[in-house]
Amino acid sequence: xxxxxxxxxxxxxxxxxxxxxxxxxxxxxxxxxxxxxxxxxxxxxxxxxxxxxxxxxxxxxxxxxxxxxxxxxxxxxxxxxxxxxxxxxxxxxxxxxxxxxxxxxxxxxxxxx
Amino acid sequence: xxxxxxxxxxxxxxxxxxxxxxxxxxxxxxxxxxxxxxxxxxxxxxxxxxxxxxxxxxxxxxxxxxxxxxxxxxxxxxxxxxxxxxxxxxxxxxxxxxxxxxxxxxxxxxxxxxxxxxxxxxxxxxxxxxxxxxxxxxxxxxxxxxxxxxxxxxxxxxxxxxxxxxxxxxxxxxxxxxx
Numbered sequence: 001x002x003x004x005x006x007x008x009x010x011x012x013x014x015x016x017x018x019x020x021x022x023x024x025x026x027x028x029x030x031x032x033x034x035x036x037x038x039x040x041x042x043x044x045x046x047x048x049x050x051x052x053x054x055x056x057x058x059x060x061x062x063x064x065x066x067x068x069x070x071x072x073x074x075x076x077x078x079x080x081x082x083x084x085x086x087x088x089x090x091x092x093x094x095x096x097x098x099x100x101x102x103x104x105x106x107x108x109x110x111x112x113x
Numbered sequence: 114x115x116x117x118x119x120x121x122x123x124x125x126x127x128x129x130x131x132x133x134x135x136x137x138x139x140x141x142x143x144x145x146x147x148x149x150x151x152x153x154x155x156x157x158x159x160x161x162x163x164x165x166x167x168x169x170x171x172x173x174x175x176x177x178x179x180x181x182x183x184x185x186x187x188x189x190x191x192x193x194x195x196x197x198x199x200x201x202x203x204x205x206x207x208x209x210x211x212x213x214x215x216x217x218x219x220x221x222x223x224x225x226x227x228x229x230x231x232x233x234x235x236x237x238x239x240x241x242x243x244x245x246x247x248x249x250x251x252x253x254x255x256x257x258x259x260x261x262x263x264x265x266x267x268x269x270x271x272x273x274x275x276x277x278x279x280x281x282x283x284x285x286x287x288x289x290x291x292x
Contacts, residue, residue, distance in 0.1 A: 013120045016226045018157070020219065021124045025131045025150065027215040032135025034207035040140060040186060044147050047178065048131055051154050054170075062161045069238060069246060073255050075166055079173050080262045084269040086178050090185040091277035097189040098279075 018059040026052035039093045039103045043086065050082045120160055126153045140190055144182045151175045165243055 029048030036042050054075045061071025097103045127150055134146035155170040250256045 013117055013160070016223065017120065017124060018161075019222050019226060021127050021157070023215060023218055023222065024128045027211045027218075028131040028135050030214065031207055031211035034210065035204050036135070038140060040182065040189065041135075041143055044143055044182070045135055047147060047174075048134065048150065051151060051174070055154060055157060058158055058161050058163055058166060062163070068253070069243070070253070072163055072166055072238065072243075073246065073258075076169060077258055077262060079169055081265070083173055083178055084265050086181055087269050087273045088276070090181050091273035093185060094188055094277050103189045 015059060015063045018055065022052040022055040022059070025049075025055070037104050037106070039089075039096065039105060042105070043089055043093070047082065047086070050078060054078055116160060119156070123153045123156045123160070126150075127157075140186050141183070144179070144186055147182070148175060148179050151179070163238065165238065165240070 025048055029045045029052065032045030032048065033042060036045060057071040057075040057078070059071075061069065065071070093103050096108070130146045130149040130153070134143050134150060137143045137146060151170065151174045155167050155175065158164075158167040158170055246253070247255050247259055
């Protein structure tokens, strides 16, 4: 399907719209990170931020250094580390829920003892 | 032309759904909007001609991480749960912060992105080059980070099991109707 998409197209999209899209995604993530109280929704915001970073890595690699593949590999490693981080964070969230009955940020203060 | 139309559809979907994902009132809807954002991002990788990154994004993000999210939402929320939002001055100040950062960074990007860049069309990365780059030990090759990532994944699996395991002697019995 990819070849079909590329071959039927004329001029490629310029670099600026990609960067603006990832910028909107990044700051939506920042807004959610500051305003959400639920732990899972904070994690959703972090995923948005990481995803915006992935887009930027891929775009800068494709447009500025098309002969190399460093951005591709950094995006791959970011995805892998995001998977690890999500697994551990969700284990912690389930544990918090078991202790306190909900998954809100305010409960975290009571856990240190 | 077709590429541009597809790009703008995907860009609109990403912008709308990422804003909906951080403002929606229900947790499960927020996670679903995040899934749409991740799939549209995979579409952007396809447009950039990174097919391997597209596959990884769909399988790891939209497959694995979203299943984790949805299962944890099922475990920690009752259906129809609406959650408390923060005080309104905090919402307003963080919205101001986000918009200010957006405007600043957008200004910098628009100002500077007209520098020289080149898009080489049809230059798809061969799977063989990708494999040798990932498995090589020379300069600009990534065997060590690859192995470190595998160790990190193992540590995360063990740590997640250790943290989320049920305790033998329940000091606080679990509340709610989870089993």
